[in-house]
Amino acid sequence: MTDKPLSIEEFEAALRAVGAERYHNLHPFHKLLHGGKASKGQMQAWALNRYVYQAAIPRKDAALMSRVHDREIRRVWIQRIHDHDGLGEDLGGIERWLKLTDGLGLDRDYVISMKGVLPATTFAVEAYVRCVTEGTQLEAICSCLTELFAPSIHKERIAGMLANYDYIGDDVMAYFKKRLDQAPRDATWALNYAKEHARTREQQESVINILRFKCNVLWAQLDALYHAYVSPGHIPPGAFVPVV
Amino acid sequence: MTDKPLSIEEFEAALRAVGAERYHNLHPFHKLLHGGKASKGQMQAWALNRYVYQAAIPRKDAALMSRVHDREIRRVWIQRIHDHDGLGEDLGGIERWLKLTDGLGLDRDYVISMKGVLPATTFAVEAYVRCVTEGTQLEAICSCLTELFAPSIHKERIAGMLANYDYIGDDVMAYFKKRLDQAPRDATWALNYAKEHARTREQQESVINILRFKCNVLWAQLDALYHAYVSPGHIPPGAFVPVV
Numbered sequence: 001m002t003d004k005p006l007s008i009e010e011f012e013a014a015l016r017a018v019g020a021e022r023y024h025n026l027h028p029f030h031k032l033l034h035g036g037k038a039s040k041g042q043m044q045a046w047a048l049n050r051y052v053y054q055a056a057i058p059r060k061d062a063a064l065m066s067r068v069h070d071r072e073i074r075r076v077w078i079q080r081i082h083d084h085d086g087l088g089e090d091l092g093g094i095e096r097w098l099k100l101t102d103g104l105g106l107d108r109d110y111v112i113s114m115k116g117v118l119p120a121t122t123f124a125v126e127a128y129v130r131c132v133t134e135g136t137q138l139e140a141i142c143s144c145l146t147e148l149f150a151p152s153i154h155k156e157r158i159a160g161m162l163a164n165y166d167y168i169g170d171d172v173m174a175y176f177k178k179r180l181d182q183a184p185r186d187a188t189w190a191l192n193y194a195k196e197h198a199r200t201r202e203q204q205e206s207v208i209n210i211l212r213f214k215c216n217v218l219w220a221q222l223d224a225l226y227h228a229y230v231s232p233g234h235i236p237p238g239a240f241v242p243v244v
Numbered sequence: 245m246t247d248k249p250l251s252i253e254e255f256e257a258a259l260r261a262v263g264a265e266r267y268h269n270l271h272p273f274h275k276l277l278h279g280g281k282a283s284k285g286q287m288q289a290w291a292l293n294r295y296v297y298q299a300a301i302p303r304k305d306a307a308l309m310s311r312v313h314d315r316e317i318r319r320v321w322i323q324r325i326h327d328h329d330g331l332g333e334d335l336g337g338i339e340r341w342l343k344l345t346d347g348l349g350l351d352r353d354y355v356i357s358m359k360g361v362l363p364a365t366t367f368a369v370e371a372y373v374r375c376v377t378e379g380t381q382l383e384a385i386c387s388c389l390t391e392l393f394a395p396s397i398h399k400e401r402i403a404g405m406l407a408n409y410d411y412i413g414d415d416v417m418a419y420f421k422k423r424l425d426q427a428p429r430d431a432t433w434a435l436n437y438a439k440e441h442a443r444t445r446e447q448q449e450s451v452i453n454i455l456r457f458k459c460n461v462l463w464a465q466l467d468a469l470y471h472a473y474v475s476p477g478h479i480p481p482g483a484f485v486p487v488v
Contacts, residue, residue, distance in 0.1 A: 055313075055315070058309070058315075058318055059309070059310050059311065059312070059313070060310075062306045062307070062308075062309035062310035062318070063306070063307070063310035064306075065302070065303070065306035065309075065310075065325070066303050066304075066306035066307035066309075066310055066373075066377075067303065068303070069299075069303070071299070071302075071329055071336075071338060074302055074306070074325070074329050075329050075330065075331075078322070078325060078326075078329065078331070081309070081318070081322060082322075085315055085318050085319050085322065086319065087319075087322070094315060129310075133310075
């Protein structure tokens with residue numbers, strides 16, 4: 001027996017329910033950081049590790065494009081690479097992330113070298129890069145649907161970080177401000193794609209599952225940060241050690 | 245014993261020698277086509293099959309970008325995707341190729357469906373797409389070095405096709421005219437990359453070999469066309485049959 005497809009409304013509600021249950025704005029590390037309770041060392045550790053995620057996004061998007069035979073989809077998707085790598089004079093989101101790590105007093109070469117990152121960060125990020133080549137094209141595209149939940153987290157971050165940390169100014173928050181426009185545009189496109197292309201219940205479930213997977217990718221990064229930099233004494237060998 | 249590296253001059257000469265021996269401007273099908281001796285059906289078969297190659301190039305370039313961790317290289321390389329897929333109002337090289345197939349009287353949906361192409365075309369093209377993920381990054385980048393030899397073939401094509409076929413006008417040759425600027429820019433960048441990054445003799449040989457491989461990818465496509473559409477009676481089942 002094949003299950004009946006969800007209606008479009010039920011399907012969208014199921015996707016949004018994944019965010020309500022699992023998006024990383026619910027993680028204790030997020031609350032700590034944006035609630036103004038993080039030490040500068042914890043803030044640095046977060047920005048350093050999150051750089052690995054930011055820097056991997058264009059590879060993930062290129063991997064996706066490498067399997068898409070439909071030129072119109074590639075012409076839409078390439079915008080994501082422009083957003084992160086920049087295009088021409090715009091140096092892009094990764095560069096804006098480095099403004100944040102600069103602002104936190106981290107050495108730029110050290111950040112780019114990724115030498116101090118938690119191994120769990122890299123494992124989670126590379127699992128995301130791989131998922132867009134290993135799943136169906138529907139799953140690959142819909143793995144970005146966490147962008148549906150991003151604008152509210154970015155707003156929380158901007159307000160929380162500016163209000164609570166005197167070493168964080170407007171300029172270093174440029175990454176998040178830019179994403180306030182970019183993320184909804186991408187999420188709307190992907191949500192429409194999901195609604196149009198996930199026709200069977202099985203396809204709908206695969207989209208819901210890939211969104212859970214993507215939430216896990218984000219959540220696991222904060223778990224690793226919490227374990228290393230909040231629970232005392234758990235920084236793994238070789239990882240960044242804050243200067244107290 | 246490890247062989248001594250070639251000097252930069254010897255290395256470049258070795259690369260250029262591959263073109264002099266193996267580039268597809270030497271193929272009998274090329275000579276037939278651009279020497280004015282091809283039938284319209286042969287011209288159509290060529291444009292139809294070559295579309296498969298053109299349409300695959302952005303996937304090949306995205307596959308390459310998906311493995312490049314250096315943002316500066318990705319920011320250069322993405323231009324190739326723009327060239328073929330277009331960017332914004334520019335609809336790109338694949339669209340210009342379709343102007344050629346339009347001009348040859350081929351139905352556009354039929355061309356895009358790839359239903360009538362020779363299986364050998366697809367096999368060769370997909371081998372090229374795969375090679376950029378399966379080899380080293382040096383090989384992946386240098387597989388494009390056939391662009392070194394492209395401007396002269398494009399000039400031959402433009403002159404030969406305009407002079408010899410009354411059904412080919414200036415507008416349908418737009419693809420090749422555009423490539424006269426694009427190909428040398430790309431080839432120069434890749435040649436410099438090869439000179440800088442192929443330091444050992446083994447690396448230099450790997451670059452020479454990948455260029456041979458790429459010449460084979462192009463040559464095999466013309467072999468398949470010659471066998472099917474010049475040698476009589478060899479069109480494989482399901483492939484395009486010209487209307488005489």
